[in-house]
Amino acid sequence: MNPELRPDFSLEGEKEIIKEMVKLTIGLMEESKEGCPLRVQHAKATACVTATFEIAADIPAGLRYGVFSKPGRVFEAIVRFSNAQGKITPDGERTARGLAIKLLNVDGPRAMDQGTDTSQDFLFVDHPVFPFPNPEEYRDIIKYKSVPLIGDLLALAHLQFFEPDQLEIVKAIRKKTVASPLGITYWSGVPYWLGDAVGLTGQAVKYSAVPHALTTGPADPEELPADYLREAVAKQLAQGEVVFDFKVQKQGDSASMPIEDASVYWNEHQSAPVTVATLRIGKQAVNSNSELEKRCEGMSFNPWHALKEHRPLGGLNRLRKAVYEASFTERERRKKAA
Ligand code: HEM
DSSP states (O other): OOGGGSTTOOOTTHHHHHHHHHHHHHHTOOOOBTTBOOOSSSOEEEEEEEEEEEEOTTOOGGGOOGGGSSTTOEEEEEEEEEESSSSOOOTTSOOOEEEEEEEOSOOSOBSSSSSOOOOEEEEEESSSSOSSOSHHHHHHHHHHHTSTTTHHHHHHHHHHHHOHHHHHHHHHHHHOOOSOGGGSOEEOOSOEEEEOTTSSSEEEEEEEEEESSOOOOOSOGGGSOTTHHHHHHHHHHHHOOEEEEEEEEEOOSTTTSOSSOTTSOOOTTTSOOEEEEEEEEOSOOOOTTSHHHHHHHTOOOOTTSSBGGGOBOSHHHHHHHHHHHHHHHHHHHHHHHO
């Protein structure tokens, strides 16, 4: 078996980088807004909604693990749509868009030993690759960003001079415009194990979520109201349900579809994503003051809230284990201190 698929795999020097990243990330956290501390990334929710997640009746036998093990099973879910920045900014600003799905009441052995969590979370953005291949290169960019006042400029200069390929991915993400978070495709970007809990039988996969109705983005989103994405979701869900196909893409050739380089696109012609579930967001009222939205802001969506059968893979996911935990703990601490 490819060693990168083993639960104990790590890269040289990774532990130190992860420690450093936890510190840097918490250092970037904005001040709280109205008593609710902001996430250090994906701070602005464009909606939080309820949904169901129905496993396909014809799911291929080789993918029947974890939440996908029983065809036709339906899970209750909470779904948070977000803009990727760590600040509350107008929706027209160019950035990645997030989709976080939390399946509730999922029983089974957990990917993380600690905690009493019983959810299965799936996290996505609207681009198939992450600009920075591994924890070390992501750390380098966050280090520049952390320099007071000129951090963003330094990070840009670093990319321009030393990492033009990474800069191209950042530009591709920022070029997109979005009419509604309900009308775009999302990808997990990084890989996950899909197999038995012990880690012997199965494969690496990436996930995507594709809406039944794709929408084209506006030409000048900067001209639109600050919360136009939330308004678009509210309008659509007042009229009726919105449905996404939830897909699994199996890793093919491990050289062209690597585990440890998140900046490489896993070609969807070489390994076509297969629909394994339907995410159904029913007709509902969407309102930023609702109880659900308030609850959602205090919640933690984390790729390690997972069954062992869906264990996150790759260095960036190992980094996320420490960073998401630290971000949530700091949010809780600030809430209590407020
Ligand atoms: C392709 C890879 C990634 C995807 C798809 C992704 C997606 C997301 C999404 C959708 C959220 C919002 C979750 C919510 O609604 O609560 C989020 C939050 C966050 N992300 Fe990522 N992310 C990725 C990589 C990373 C990496 C490498 C880091 C840094 C180590 C990171 C750090 C964070 C942090 C700190 C939060 C806030 C967590 C909290 O306070 O609860 N992400 N991410």
